[in-house]
Amino acid sequence: xxxxxxxxxxxxxxxxxxxxxxxxxxxxxxxxxxxxxxxxxxxxxxxxxxxxxxxxxxxxxxxxxxxxxxxxxxxxxxxxxxxxxxxxxxxxxxxxxxxxxxxxxxxxxxxxxxxxxxxxxxxxxxxxxxxxxxxxxxxxxxxxxxxxxxxxxxxxxxxxxxxxxxxxxxxxxxxxxxxxxxxxxxxxxxxxxxxxxxxxxxxxxxxxxxxxxxxxxxxxxxxxxxxxxxxxxxxxxxxxxxxxxxxxxxxxxx
Amino acid sequence: xxxxxxxxxxxxxxxxxxxxxxxxxxxxxxxxxxxxxxxxxxxxxxxxxxxxxxxxxxxxxxxxxxxxxxxxxxxxxxxxxxxxxxxxxxxxxxxxxxxxxxxxxxxxxxxxxxxxxxxxxxxxxxxxxxxxxxxxxxxxxxxxxxxxxxxxxxxxxxxxxxxxxxxxxxxxxxxxxxxxxxxxxxxxxxxxxxxxxxxxxxxxxxxxxxxxxxxxxxxxxxxxxxxxxxxxxxxxxxxxxxxxxxxxxxxxxx
DNA sequence: CCATCTTTGTGCACGCGTTCACAAAGACAT
DNA sequence: ATGTCTTTGTGAACGCGTGCACAAAGATGG
Numbered sequence: 370x371x372x373x374x375x376x377x378x379x380x381x382x383x384x385x386x387x388x389x390x391x392x393x394x395x396x397x398x399x400x401x402x403x404x405x406x407x408x409x410x411x412x413x414x415x416x417x418x419x420x421x422x423x424x425x426x427x428x429x430x431x432x433x434x435x436x437x438x439x440x441x442x443x444x445x446x447x448x449x450x451x452x453x454x455x456x457x458x459x460x461x462x463x464x465x466x467x468x469x470x471x472x473x474x475x476x477x478x479x480x481x482x483x484x485x486x487x488x489x490x491x492x493x494x495x496x497x498x499x500x501x502x503x504x505x506x507x508x509x510x511x512x513x514x515x516x517x518x519x520x521x522x523x524x525x526x527x528x529x530x531x532x533x534x535x536x537x538x539x540x541x542x543x544x545x546x547x548x549x550x551x552x553x554x555x556x557x558x559x560x561x562x563x564x565x566x567x568x569x570x571x572x573x574x575x576x577x578x579x580x581x582x583x584x585x586x587x588x589x590x591x592x593x594x595x596x597x598x599x600x601x602x603x604x605x606x607x608x609x610x611x612x613x614x615x616x617x618x619x620x621x622x623x
Numbered sequence: 624x625x626x627x628x629x630x631x632x633x634x635x636x637x638x639x640x641x642x643x644x645x646x647x648x649x650x651x652x653x654x655x656x657x658x659x660x661x662x663x664x665x666x667x668x669x670x671x672x673x674x675x676x677x678x679x680x681x682x683x684x685x686x687x688x689x690x691x692x693x694x695x696x697x698x699x700x701x702x703x704x705x706x707x708x709x710x711x712x713x714x715x716x717x718x719x720x721x722x723x724x725x726x727x728x729x730x731x732x733x734x735x736x737x738x739x740x741x742x743x744x745x746x747x748x749x750x751x752x753x754x755x756x757x758x759x760x761x762x763x764x765x766x767x768x769x770x771x772x773x774x775x776x777x778x779x780x781x782x783x784x785x786x787x788x789x790x791x792x793x794x795x796x797x798x799x800x801x802x803x804x805x806x807x808x809x810x811x812x813x814x815x816x817x818x819x820x821x822x823x824x825x826x827x828x829x830x831x832x833x834x835x836x837x838x839x840x841x842x843x844x845x846x847x848x849x850x851x852x853x854x855x856x857x858x859x860x861x862x863x864x865x866x867x868x869x870x871x872x873x874x875x876x877x
Numbered sequence: 878c879c880a881t882c883t884t885t886g887t888g889c890a891c892g893c894g895t896t897c898a899c900a901a902a903g904a905c906a907t
Numbered sequence: 908a909t910g911t912c913t914t915t916g917t918g919a920a921c922g923c924g925t926g927c928a929c930a931a932a933g934a935t936g937g
Binding site: 390391393394395397398399419420421456457458459461463465471472473475476477479480482483486487488526527550551552553557559561565567569571572573574575576577578579580581582583584585586587588 | 644645647648649651652653673674675710711712713715717719725726727729730731733734736737740741742780781804805806807811813815819821823825826827828829830831832833834835836837838839840841842
């Protein structure tokens with residue numbers, strides 16, 4: 370408002386819209402790239418383009434954090450990187466546990482994106498006794514029996530669930546009981562948690578189904594009249610009769 | 624201006640709101656579970672609880688599809704499974720390619736959720752010549768050189784990108800040029816695509832950062848005055864000097 | 878056939894998020 | 908110092924999504 374260096378702006382953290390919070394990591398990534406190229410300042414227009422959003426939206430998003438820009442110039446890259454990092458809580462190190470070290474869990478353990486952005490994999494946990502002690506991503510897998518102790522010893526408040534769907538709720542309950550208050554769920558299940566616990570889900574199957582919906586719509590529009598153009602699946606897979614709307618519930622199981 | 628921007632895909636899709644489309648897979652999953660238990664009908668209230676949404680929202684969502692319920696009774700499970708499957712385009716088989724067979728790509732290839740819900744992994748593609756021919760999930764990895772031919776031969780219209788960030792845009796361009804019109808992107812980059820191509824992104828790092836934000840807010844509220852309570856990371860990790868608000872942008876690289 | 882009861886389908890109001898458009902703020906040149 | 912030019916920050920309008928609350932529809936029992 371007045372000074373450009375307001376440390377504690379009137380903007381309560383509660384006042385930051387959820388949609389804005391979800392975009393902050395996007396901005397941070399773009400800013401970090403600029404920082405590495407030693408770009409000193411950036412305009413809202415440029416940064417918005419890099420982050421793939423509207424410039425007006427970006428400016429409004431930043432306005433919730435405070436007045437960190439300079440009119441006529443733009444934003445100081447380093448300063449903004451720091452402010453967003455602080456706002457997101459990345460200036461501290463968050464220990465996380467990954468439960469369920471199957472293919473996906475192992476992939477997550479190896480994912481570099483964790484360690485590099487303020488997160489640290491504190492432990493890998495699996496229910497299979499055969500996995501215990503086996504090293505994954507340079508770290509021994511621990512057994513589910515020790516889950517509570519691991520959470521407590523490491524002060525973990527963020528848990529990642531990569532178990533099969535059937536085990537997810539049970540694991541979730543134990544994590545919450547042990548003190549975890551934020552969960553990233555990769556299992557295809559709806560988790561129920563008490564108030565005060567945040568759950569975010571990543572569901573590959575759902576994302577694909579959404580894409581399929583749009584894909585079908587595109588195919589349907591294109592070949593609405595020009596029925597000559599077969600849908601992609603049928604293009605090469607021989608012929609798969611598919612009327613504009615089927616009549617027989619030939620549905621496959623889950 | 625030089626950077627091509629990724630405009631939002633057309634929000635209007637056949638009258639069905641995007642938010643509703645995103646929930647249909649959720650309903651489908653819950654319905655499939657009921658179907659396996661041979662439950663004949665279900666009320667909006669029950670189904671909503673199973674899917675973790677509001678019952679009014681569910682009814683409104685279904686109303687966009689048509690009047691498939693019976694007042695006083697509820698919805699016929701089998702019929703609804705079929706209707707939603709058809710709406711989502713799952714009554715046909717979608718061949719997908721996965722590009723980038725690292726840890727994540729391999730995990731995706733092994734993920735059962737693909738094959739079981741109308742999707743079929745048509746090919747695994749990687750740029751590393753050493754990977755070529757090596758079997759992953761019972762399928763030989765093919766080299767990037769053959770990407771265009773693979774897409775064309777299999778009539779693929781959905782591509783999954785699991786490459787490092789640096790390669791993602793290039794892979795994306797080739798996929799699009801080869802005819803792919805829907806992309807599921809796991810690489811931490813903003814992809815720019817021409818109109819008519821849908822991109823959905825799954826970003827582990829972003830999800831974690833959003834959780835961290837809320838986690839910090841929770842911790843901040845609890846220990847607003849009681850500074851004695853250290854943030855979780857410091858609770859066990861010895862001492863990690865971190866003032867409540869630093870002044871030096873000691874930001875770590877991407 | 879009528880009354881009652883259950884559950885759907887939806888009109889409506891409200892709140893959030895997005896976008897536009899512009900005044901205010903500051904840099905920079907003269 | 909003053910004017911011009913660039914870019915931010917934001918008031919306001921708009922549109923979408925959500926949830927309430929209820930009438931309509933149909934099942935069920937007498």
